Amino acid sequence: MNAFLGFILKEFRHILRDRRTLAILFGLPIVQLLLFGYAIRNELTSAEIAVWDQARTAESRAAIARLEAGGYFRVMGRVDSETQVDHLFRRGVVRQVVVFPTDGPRVHLITDGSDPNMARLLQRYTMGVLSDVEPGKDVRTTYLYNPGLKSANLFVPGLMAVILMLVSTLMTSISLTREKETGTLETLLASPLAPAQIIWGKVLPYLLVSFVNVGTVLVIARAVFGVPFNGSVALFIFVSLLYAFTALALGMLISTVARTQQTAMMLSLGGLLLPTILLSGFIYPISNMPDILQAISHVIPARWYMVANRAILLKGAGLADIGREVLILAGMTALFLTVSIRRFPIRLD
Amino acid sequence: MNAIETHHLTKRFGGFTAVDDLTFSVRAGEIFGFLGANGAGKTTAMKMLTGLAAPTSGDATVAGRSIRDHAVSVKKRIGYMSQRFSLYEDLSVRENLRFFGGVYGLDDATLADRIARFETTYHMSGRMHTRVKELPLGIKQNVAFGTALLHQPDIVFLDEPTGGVDPITRRRFWGMLVEEAARGTTLFVTTHYMDEAEYCDRIGMMVDGKLVALDTPARLKQTMGVATMDDVFVKLARGGAA
Ligand SMILES: Nc1ncnc2c1ncn2[C@@H]1O[C@H](COP(=O)(O)OP(=O)(O)O)[C@@H](O)[C@H]1O
Numbered sequence: 001m002n003a004f005l006g007f008i009l010k011e012f013r014h015i016l017r018d019r020r021t022l023a024i025l026f027g028l029p030i031v032q033l034l035l036f037g038y039a040i041r042n043e044l045t046s047a048e049i050a051v052w053d054q055a056r057t058a059e060s061r062a063a064i065a066r067l068e069a070g071g072y073f074r075v076m077g078r079v080d081s082e083t084q085v086d087h088l089f090r091r092g093v094v095r096q097v098v099v100f101p102t103d104g105p106r107v108h109l110i111t112d113g114s115d116p117n118m119a120r121l122l123q124r125y126t127m128g129v130l131s132d133v134e135p136g137k138d139v140r141t142t143y144l145y146n147p148g149l150k151s152a153n154l155f156v157p158g159l160m161a162v163i164l165m166l167v168s169t170l171m172t173s174i175s176l177t178r179e180k181e182t183g184t185l186e187t188l189l190a191s192p193l194a195p196a197q198i199i200w201g202k203v204l205p206y207l208l209v210s211f212v213n214v215g216t217v218l219v220i221a222r223a224v225f226g227v228p229f230n231g232s233v234a235l236f237i238f239v240s241l242l243y244a245f246t247a248l249a250l251g252m253l254i255s256t257v258a259r260t261q262q263t264a265m266m267l268s269l270g271g272l273l274l275p276t277i278l279l280s281g282f283i284y285p286i287s288n289m290p291d292i293l294q295a296i297s298h299v300i301p302a303r304w305y306m307v308a309n310r311a312i313l314l315k316g317a318g319l320a321d322i323g324r325e326v327l328i329l330a331g332m333t334a335l336f337l338t339v340s341i342r343r344f345p346i347r348l349d
Numbered sequence: 350m351n352a353i354e355t356h357h358l359t360k361r362f363g364g365f366t367a368v369d370d371l372t373f374s375v376r377a378g379e380i381f382g383f384l385g386a387n388g389a390g391k392t393t394a395m396k397m398l399t400g401l402a403a404p405t406s407g408d409a410t411v412a413g414r415s416i417r418d419h420a421v422s423v424k425k426r427i428g429y430m431s432q433r434f435s436l437y438e439d440l441s442v443r444e445n446l447r448f449f450g451g452v453y454g455l456d457d458a459t460l461a462d463r464i465a466r467f468e469t470t471y472h473m474s475g476r477m478h479t480r481v482k483e484l485p486l487g488i489k490q491n492v493a494f495g496t497a498l499l500h501q502p503d504i505v506f507l508d509e510p511t512g513g514v515d516p517i518t519r520r521r522f523w524g525m526l527v528e529e530a531a532r533g534t535t536l537f538v539t540t541h542y543m544d545e546a547e548y549c550d551r552i553g554m555m556v557d558g559k560l561v562a563l564d565t566p567a568r569l570k571q572t573m574g575v576a577t578m579d580d581v582f583v584k585l586a587r588g589g590a591a
């Protein structure tokens with residue numbers, strides 16, 4: 001049997017026989033995606049809004065009463081000037097102001113667009129509560145901060161980045177440090193296998209597993225959260241796998257530093273999860289960050305993947321549009337792998 | 350002809366010398382016992398000989414090749430059973446054999462033949478598909494040894510192969526080593542059980558990184574004027590050089 005193929009076969013057996021690994025690999029992405037996704041949706045039980053009743057008709061008063069009663073919104077107050085509206089938005093007191101103008105459309109929704117998912121939900125719910133209005137005819141909508149909702153569906157693509165990063169780094173770093181702990185790595189290193197063969201033998205099986213994960217996440221994103229898919233599926237899969245590859249290589253790098261599975265897990269979770277969530281643009285827009293954090297965000301692989309996958313999913317971007325992101329991810333992968341392969345044998349004594 | 354020759358082989362960790370200027374040779378086909386207390390430097394020396402660690406200074410020739418210049422070709426000619434358990438517990442006996450056979454580049458036909466022979470030699474028929482973790486420790490050790498021999502290496506290095514095993518199983522294991530040596534394989538075995546020294550053709554005694562004695566068990570006892578290897582060790586460890 002070919003040494004390298006044998007190695008890959010062995011890795012698959014490890015994966016399939018360890019229930020904990022299986023659970024993390026295939027369960028975690030689904031659970032996380034659903035949990036996070038629904039957590040965000042549920043927030044709408046008490047979304048902060050304000051109302052501006054210019055019309056002061058029986059009809060507008062009835063509409064306001066319905067907004068206050070529905071349970072979806074918390075009406076933080078009434079406003080009666082542009083400056084007040086500005087002020088409330090800028091301080092983040094409300095996510096939406098519902099205006100009943102004296103003339104023109106019956107309702108004007110001014111919505112904070114910096115969280116596009118939320119903005120969509122707010123408008124959909126508002127129209128639902130007002131029930132008798134017809135979008136387009138009776139309602140005018142304005143998005144603040146993010147006119148046109150260009151980065152719509154911010155959340156799910158970001159979540160893909162976080163999940164793939166976590167699962168991939170965690171899995172490879174644990175699988176190699178486990179061999180350190182049990183002592184089998186010593187046996188491998190005393191064999192004629194080259195460090196590069198060992199590293200590739202570890203990375204490739206998980207790349208295949210990542211392929212399954214990318215598929216699952218994509219299906220959930222489409223079916224459950226209705227994320228649009230405007231670009232090429234092939235390009236999306238290519239970029240996602242490249243990113244998974246970056247994460248796997250990073251996992252390898254972690255396992256050249258960590259001696260135990262526990263350390264590897266702490267480094268992957270503690271050292272990666274927070275920066276990936278906080279600094280990648282997943283939750284906070286990078287442009288709103290202080291300069292120093294913006295600078296740091298450049299070394300976070302998720303940042304580049306998120307830009308690329310949002311562009312593909314939402315804007316239908318082609319390879320040429322995301323060339324820079326692809327190159328950066330490829331460069332990072334090559335760097336992580338090279339350093340891992342070079343550091344690999346040294347770490348044993 | 351010598352299977353192993355070391356020349357001033359030395360390993361330092363920072364200012365601490367774990368293996369201090371070893372020069373000795375191991376003859377082809379003998380069982381060479383590498384004895385010493387915990388921390389004497391046995392494992393460190395073995396790691397250099399198996400290409401797992403680079404010497405700080407000095408060199409060694411293993412299976413006719415320098416470990417500094419030809420680490421890969423040395424690795425092809427040797428087998429290694431590390432101090433910790435060296436098989437994959439979640440794989441079956443057969444899967445372990447196939448994996449390591451592949452690692453050492455055995456082709457399918459050869460591998461099938463060797464696995465069949467392994468099965469009879471170690472009385473493993475009916476257990477080939479058992480996961481290694483389900484085997485008793487004594488059997489595991491046999492399987493590990495058989496696996497290290499699969500590619501028919503010239504020299505097998507065994508680092509404390511009988512650690513934690515009961516005396517009867519230990520004796521059986523040593524019986525197996527003696528048989529294998531009779532087939533011409535050189536065995537380099539570390540242990541801190543002095544009674545096991547009796548199975549060895551020659552003994553190298555390590556104290557604090559230095560080789561303080563090297564001879565057959567009988568001659569060591571004779572020159573020291575004592576009855577057991579235990580006494581030899583106690584005398585040497587107290588500082589009486591050979
Ligand atoms: N990587 C290392 N770094 C520092 N010291 C080490 C290292 N490996 C071994 N040592 C030290 O070298 C000495 C010899 O260890 P070892 O070769 O494992 O002894 P033995 O196998 O005879 O019990 C011990 O004191 C041990 O602590």
Ligand SMILES: [Mg+2]
Pocket residue numbers: 388391392393432508509
């Ligand atoms: Mg030891």
